[in-house]
Amino acid sequence: MIHMNDVMKVYDNGAVALNHVNVDIKKGEFVFLVGPSGAGKSTFIKMLFREVLPSSGILTVNGRDVIRMPNREVPYLRRSLGVIFQDYRLLPDKTVYENIAFAMQVIEAPRRMMQRNVNNVLDIVGLRDKYKCFPNQLSGGEQQRVAIARAIVNSPAIVIADEPTGNLDPDTSWGIMDIFKSINASGTTIVMATHDKTIVDAMQKRVIAIENGEIVRDEARGGYGYEN
């Protein structure tokens, strides 16, 4: 699924965000990325959907060579991924339903699949009765659930999330994690960067800890490992 071999990322200003990173993530895994602020977690995540281009090394995602891939193929890489951000990134002038359907529309998915898929993911995130609402009529947790629905509506092989619970209270965060669990249970790989110690400790999933751009720990079943 995801393979990194000796990956480096040096930003234009000379900041070394990732240093000799080697990682293999297999299909169906649930992976937490942890580490102090500025460690390189977001950089790691952004490289997976090529918002950030690695400076050197080998990076393959879903069998695609992300580094040597021509720009015109990037959209197709992204269609095999679902991306979720801390700040939801919903369109304020579109309803819940439209926000999700939008993701199918812009990749020209067949129209007859649209209604079925959108309803399906609305069920998964438990927002079926709010499909007509606009984002500003929803709580933060609900907005994040819409974002998750949008991320999975095209059935991606990997879901990538950068601090998806960063703006949410503990109870709401658990609601989000339950959704991730069920997505993961259906075989989707999940990579999630987080600062949430409670969640990581309780889930006992694979934990990759990054400090100063280097992987310092990679446990199949681990805890957060830092005092918050």
Added chain:
Amino acid sequence: MKISTLEYFIREVFNSLKRNNWMSVASIGTVAVSLFIFGMFLMLVMNMNKMVESLESQVQIKVYLEEDFSRDDARDLEVDLKKMQGVESVTFVPKEEAMEKFKERLGDQKTLLEALDETNPLPDSFEVTLVQPEMVKTAAENIERLEGVEMAKYGQDVMEHLFDITRLIRIFGFALMFVLALATLFIIANTIRLTVFARRKEIAIMKYVGATDWFIRWPFVLEGMVMGLLGSLIASVILRFSYAGITAKIYNTLAFLPLIPEYPFLNYVTLVVIIGGMIMGAIGSAVSIKRFLKV
């Protein structure tokens, strides 16, 4: 392209035009004005060309022969003249014919000629026209050097000035049209830039979920083309009425000016303005979205 995608694009374009209501109206108006001026200059330059052409086609060199030059020699000279580079036609005008014409021109004042007492002081001559009227000066000089030629005359000063002026107007006209086309492009680019900027979040999300650059670009390019189209339609209507009005005025007062007739000329101008407007609109929006596609 899928039907549903096309529908989506069209809906996007009209939503966007509606959303930026006043902005759209203002830029369509500005585009119309600049395309109108563009069209006016296009018509002016084309009419100038036509006038110059008809003047140029009248340019001829009068070649007067020496008095003691025989008609046989003149026939040889005619052959030589026809062989000269750039010469289109050569017509021999015997002095008797020249006298007749002269008399005709004098009309009532024919009596003046009685003093000549039936002698004919006019020489034999040739009328020479050229393929390229601009060459008239050199051609005349060359002809003057030929044996038996007294002098070769054409409207020296007038022609030289005419060529200078028309060249200037052509260059100025084309430069101005170029600038106006750029202005149209800039106006549309600027409006589209604002709509693109207002929707940069949407564009970023489209990129995250895997929309291709062309899918993102199309609605904006179409929007630019629609603005160009609407602007050019307005400009064309005004242009048609203006040209009809101006030509009518000119026919009444300066009937001798060889203007281009309204049809089909106006149709061509309309076509150029509309296609030009749409192309400028498309390029303008494509330029302004470029920066926002880098996500």
